[in-house]
Amino acid sequence: MNKMHVKVDDNVYVLRGKDAGKSGKVMAVFPKTGQVVVEGVNIVIKHQKAKSHLEQGGRIEQAGKISASNVMLVCPNCKKPSKTGSRFEEIDGETKKVRFCKACGSTISSIK
Numbered sequence: 001m002n003k004m005h006v007k008v009d010d011n012v013y014v015l016r017g018k019d020a021g022k023s024g025k026v027m028a029v030f031p032k033t034g035q036v037v038v039e040g041v042n043i044v045i046k047h048q049k050a051k052s053h054l055e056q057g058g059r060i061e062q063a064g065k066i067s068a069s070n071v072m073l074v075c076p077n078c079k080k081p082s083k084t085g086s087r088f089e090e091i092d093g094e095t096k097k098v099r100f101c102k103a104c105g106s107t108i109s110s111i112k
């Protein structure tokens with residue numbers, strides 16, 4: 001499994017692609033393919049057929065997968081899209097690997 005630099009619930013900024021400049025919450029990560037799904041980004045419209053004459057067919061807007069290398073984590077502390085590094089910190093008496101923001105130096109969250 002590839003190590004992902006972002007995880008579910010992270011706020012990320014899109015660097016490349018048709019949604020460059022947008023930011024949103026990570027809804028899913030796919031470590032095998034190195035892809036992520038970000039809320040409101042890479043929207044694809046799926047057409048749904050009406051199942052019966054009582055029901056209307058509809059369009060469902062869904063966020064599509066994008067490459068994780070196209071997104072940057074938005075630091076919850078300085079609110080900027082930031083490069084992250086990892087370091088070890090002692091949390092609750094345990095040494096854990098955590099991510100930190102290279103811009104402001106604050107700890108972001110632990111890596112599972």
Ligand SMILES: [Zn+2]
Binds near residue numbers: 103104
């Ligand atoms: Zn920061």
